[in-house]
Amino acid sequence: MKMKNIFHYSIVLVxxxxxxxxxxxxxxxxxxxxxxxxxxxxxIDIDDFSTTLDSLVNIWYMNTSTGLVVDTIYExxxxxGTNFSDSVLIKRLSKxxxxxxxxxxxxxxxxxxxxxxxxxxxVETMLGLSEYYFPVFEAALDAEGLPLELKYLPxxxxxxxxxxxxxxxxxxxxxxxxxxxxQYGLEINSYVDERRDPYKSTQAAVKFLGDLYNIYGDWQxxxxxxxxxxxxxxxxxxxxxxxxxxxxxxxxxxxxxxxxVPAFIAATYTFHYYKEHDLxxxxxxxxxxxxxxxxxxxxxxxQVSQMLDIPIDIIRHLNPQYRKDIVPAxxxxxxxxxAFHQSTSFASNEDTIYKFNRQKYxxxxxxxxxxxxxxxxxxxxxxxxxRIYYTVKSGDVVGLIADWFDVYTSSLRYWxxxxxxxxxxxxxxxxYVDEDKVDxxxxxxxxxxxxxxxxxxxxxxxxxxxDYIYHTVGQGDSVWSIARQYPDxxxxxxxxxxxxxxxxxxxxxxxxxxxPKS
Numbered sequence: 276m277k278m279k280n281i282f283h284y285s286i287v288l289v290x291x292x293x294x295x296x297x298x299x300x301x302x303x304x305x306x307x308x309x310x311x312x313x314x315x316x317x318x319i320d321i322d323d324f325s326t327t328l329d330s331l332v333n334i335w336y337m338n339t340s341t342g343l344v345v346d347t348i349y350e351x352x353x354x355x356g357t358n359f360s361d362s363v364l365i366k367r368l369s370k371x372x373x374x375x376x377x378x379x380x381x382x383x384x385x386x387x388x389x390x391x392x393x394x395x396x397x398v399e400t401m402l403g404l405s406e407y408y409f410p411v412f413e414a415a416l417d418a419e420g421l422p423l424e425l426k427y428l429p430x431x432x433x434x435x436x437x438x439x440x441x442x443x444x445x446x447x448x449x450x451x452x453x454x455x456x457x458q459y460g461l462e463i464n465s466y467v468d469e470r471r472d473p474y475k476s477t478q479a480a481v482k483f484l485g486d487l488y489n490i491y492g493d494w495q496x497x498x499x500x501x502x503x504x505x506x507x508x509x510x511x512x513x514x515x516x517x518x519x520x521x522x523x524x525x526x527x528x529x530x531x532x533x534x535x536v537p538a539f540i541a542a543t544y545t546f547h548y549y550k551e552h553d554l555x556x557x558x559x560x561x562x563x564x565x566x567x568x569x570x571x572x573x574x575x576x577x578q579v580s581q582m583l584d585i586p587i588d589i590i591r592h593l594n595p596q597y598r599k600d601i602v603p604a605x606x607x608x609x610x611x612x613x614a615f616h617q618s619t620s621f622a623s624n625e626d627t628i629y630k631f632n633r634q635k636y637x638x639x640x641x642x643x644x645x646x647x648x649x650x651x652x653x654x655x656x657x658x659x660x661x662r663i664y665y666t667v668k669s670g671d672v673v674g675l676i677a678d679w680f681d682v683y684t685s686s687l688r689y690w691x692x693x694x695x696x697x698x699x700x701x702x703x704x705x706x707y708v709d710e711d712k713v714d715x716x717x718x719x720x721x722x723x724x725x726x727x728x729x730x731x732x733x734x735x736x737x738x739x740x741x742d743y744i745y746h747t748v749g750q751g752d753s754v755w756s757i758a759r760q761y762p763d764x765x766x767x768x769x770x771x772x773x774x775x776x777x778x779x780x781x782x783x784x785x786x787x788x789x790x791p792k793s
Contacts, residue, residue: 386541402556437595449480472596495521562614660707
């Protein structure tokens with residue numbers, strides 16, 4: 276492959292997950308060039324990484340109704356805040372035998388703390404997922420003679436989430452951009468995105484990493500280039516006067532890339548020494564022994580799920596490359612991955628499975644599901660959830676909105692591509708809620724957004740309860756002044772009875788519950 280093509284297509288802005296360098300070599304204490312102190316800006320990078328890590332793990336694994344990750348409660352013998360000294364961390368890194376230089380400095384230390392203390396639940400989930408994905412990565416890396424430690428790259432790229440989709444358009448475990456994926460032979464169309472195929476994307480990533488090493492001959496620069504693209508790394512080298520040490524180029528690289536090598540070193544450390552930090556892999560409901568069956572006709576996951584009694588979410592996780600729950604085998608055969616014993620059952624019942632509800636899913640044997648942008652994490656409701664919308668009003672904050680709808684703050688950010696909790700008045704947010712509580716949450720959305728018929732956010736407004744005393748708000752009234760007119764009533768009582776979150780959001784003519792009638 277021509278170097279020119281690599282430079283053109285490798286615009287891998289992969290998931291701004293501010294993180295990591297390639298694996299192991301003899302760990303060293305910080306040299307003069309490596310001993311970079313954490314700045315305020317670097318701390319923001321780590322915060323961004325932490326937020327993204329929450330979203331990647333929570334959305335697809337920890338919140339699935341089928342329980343992909345077993346919710347095991349462990350008796351932790353060490354406190355989650357256990358903090359080892361620098362000398363201990365340096366000694367441990369030095370024991371990791373690797374072709375990578377595992378530098379230790381304040382940047383690396385900050386990410387080690389993030390993984391081992393602040394995001395323990397997410398790391399335990401990734402430890403469990405690694406039992407399924409790491410053998411795939413190791414086999415491909417070994418076949419091409421690349422360091423096996425590169426298997427930690429998807430940890431910082433996607434949190435081992437094959438459906439991860441960045442705002443920049445990177446997708447899959449290895450976070451390939453569209454053109455880079457196409458350049459390395461991955462098929463991407465309305466129904467299939469092989470960037471999300473754990474096997475094919477790994478093969479492509481191995482080739483890409485090998486090409487980058489042929490350019491730089493340094494694994495830390497290879498990983499940096501994987502994150503921000505060779506063009507940015509080459510620009511930093513030129514601006515530095517020809518230096519080719521990551522730490523010497525540190526402040527010349529894009530902001531998100533500065534954390535990439537440190538986070539990679541931290542991930543390498545964490546996956547080697549998780550036991551010392553009392554981290555325990557969470558069991559994952561993915562079969563370790565799998566096989567593929569070749570599909571020769573269009574097939575819907577629901578047909579397989581119902582005929583073989585397999586949770587459809589497990590089929591989705593084993594086959595994340597199919598965007599619409601459809602194997603679009605019209606003009607060519609496509610693989611479908613199943614647990615080994617289930618692939619045998621499929622082969623025995625193949626004709627029956629194809630025929631099951633055929634007309635429902637494929638009228639006249641045609642693909643009828645409209646192709647849309649289903650690559651993004653928020654395109655389809657998680658199992659058991661329904662989509663509703665909330666319109667942001669003045670004074671709203673992400674954490675408060677998440678509390679109203681009983682969802683994770685990180686989930687709300689991920690569904691709506693929110694960075695640094697920045698939302699704007701009038702913005703319409705997507706929220707996924709329990710299917711059996713849709714009407715309840717829709718009413719909350721209508722009232723909280725301030726766009727109800729009376730323009731307020733009070734649930735009490737819509738129904739007049741004869742068991743309560745009401746007060747009609749007059750011009751110049753406040754909740755406090757109204758409360759003073761009624762014995763034994765406080766402003767807090769009025770706010771609580773009327774589900775008012777902001778005392779300023781009352782208006783003339785509005786009826787407020789004051790207290791129960793005697």
